[in-house]
Amino acid sequence: MASEDLFEFSEDLDLEQAMETEAEEPGETEEPSEVIEETPENPPTEATTEPVADKPVTNGHKASGDHEAKMTQLPLARIRNIMKLDPDMHMANNEAVFTVAKAVELFIASLSRESYTYTAQSKKKTIQKRDVEMAISAVDSLMFLDGAMNF
Amino acid sequence: MVERIEDLNLPNSVIARIIKESLPESASVSKEARAAIARAASVFAIFVTSSSTALAHKQNHKTITAKDILQTLAELDFESFVPSLTQDLEIYRKMVKEKKEIKASKKDTSTAENANASTAAAAEDATE
Numbered sequence: 001m002a003s004e005d006l007f008e009f010s011e012d013l014d015l016e017q018a019m020e021t022e023a024e025e026p027g028e029t030e031e032p033s034e035v036i037e038e039t040p041e042n043p044p045t046e047a048t049t050e051p052v053a054d055k056p057v058t059n060g061h062k063a064s065g066d067h068e069a070k071m072t073q074l075p076l077a078r079i080r081n082i083m084k085l086d087p088d089m090h091m092a093n094n095e096a097v098f099t100v101a102k103a104v105e106l107f108i109a110s111l112s113r114e115s116y117t118y119t120a121q122s123k124k125k126t127i128q129k130r131d132v133e134m135a136i137s138a139v140d141s142l143m144f145l146d147g148a149m150n151f
Numbered sequence: 152m153v154e155r156i157e158d159l160n161l162p163n164s165v166i167a168r169i170i171k172e173s174l175p176e177s178a179s180v181s182k183e184a185r186a187a188i189a190r191a192a193s194v195f196a197i198f199v200t201s202s203s204t205a206l207a208h209k210q211n212h213k214t215i216t217a218k219d220i221l222q223t224l225a226e227l228d229f230e231s232f233v234p235s236l237t238q239d240l241e242i243y244r245k246m247v248k249e250k251k252e253i254k255a256s257k258k259d260t261s262t263a264e265n266a267n268a269s270t271a272a273a274a275e276d277a278t279e
Contacts, residue, residue, distance in 0.1 A: 071243060071246070081159060082161075083215075085159070086200045089201070091214040092215040093215070095240060098239075099217040099240060102239050103229070104195060108188060109173035110231075111188055111192075113173050116175075126178070127178065127184040129186075132184050136191065144195075148191075
């Protein structure tokens with residue numbers, strides 16, 4: 001379902017918009033698909049396009065749509081909002097947002113693994129907050145987190 | 152811009168899943184630790200963004216691109232992320248391109264069985 005949305009919206013909105021829409025509009029395609037005949041003014045088109053566009057085309061789309069849905073686990077719209085917190089940032093293209101999202105995913109995974117080494121050292125299985133803090137203070141590239149973590 | 156402050160948090164469920172996938176089966180993570188990792192992730196996103204912004208400005212372009220992000224990551228000592236990101240980016244580009252092509256072919260075809268589709272597409276354009 002989300003994948004269909006992706007496909008639908010990213011087609012017609014400008015690219016940037018499409019990214020923002022992605023996470024926020026699941027569900028619109030769920031309406032039952034009556035076939036639209038000729039009327040371009042017909043309001044329910046948005047919801048029905050997919051089923052109507054149909055067979056050969058849709059199959060292709062679905063595949064790529066699903067694929068995109070799986071490409072980032074984090075919602076791109078959220079990442080974009082976080083990026084916009086930087087007052088100097090005027091614009092970021094979709095690829096940049098995608099790259100940041102993927103980078104954040106890698107970051108979470110590597111911080112977790114790093115933290116877990118401290119957990120394991122103390123013969124535990126559950127990562128505690130202090131393990132994370134120790135990881136942060138031990139790794140040079142995580143210096144930027146100093147002071148951003150305690151509140 | 153952002154209406155609620157929660158809109159800036161990364162979704163907990165996703166964070167939890169990524170953490171879980173990166174650890175051995177038997178491992179788990181306390182709530183506080185997960186919150187700390189989530190916060191660190193948000194800070195990381197902002198940090199990378201502002202560094203990329205600075206880089207983009209230095210090169211006199213306003214729009215941050217994937218290239219800026221990758222270059223920034225390398226400079227910030229996260230070059231280990233770059234190869235995997237470059238790969239993902241390639242797939243992403245292909246996918247976006249495919250989508251565009253599909254859209255183009257949809258518009259071009261005037262065959263009978265595609266009539267509905269193009270009508271629908273036109274309608275969609277109209278509603279936009």
